[in-house]
Amino acid sequence: MAPMAALCLSAITGAELMHGLAKRPGAARLARAVDELLRRLGVLPWTPSVMAGYGETRAAMESQGQPMGALDLLIASHALTTGAVLVTNDQAFRRVPGLVVEDWSTSTGN
16 A cells, blocks of 8 residues: 555545535534545645646547546646646546546556
8 A cells, every 4th residue: 555645646536525525514423534634745836837748638528529528628637747646446537648547446456
């Protein structure tokens, strides 16, 4: 298993978590858990180079007839541009050229 210092969360994923919390205003325990997760992992910032990478990735995906959902494409581009491994069980991310994806649901933990 990777050490916590090597793990991070995309700012886009963080925004999705905040959206989920906003839909559940009475979920104080869940809000504390999300706050702790963000504190421990750290949030990978959305920078101008990531913006440029998003533009390139989106254009490439569209030209190949491989559109993705807006937030998924933002997250994929974030990982791709920063050289991060995207940990997910959503197989749609495997369509993004050059993106390294690790499926957490099949990982052996080695």
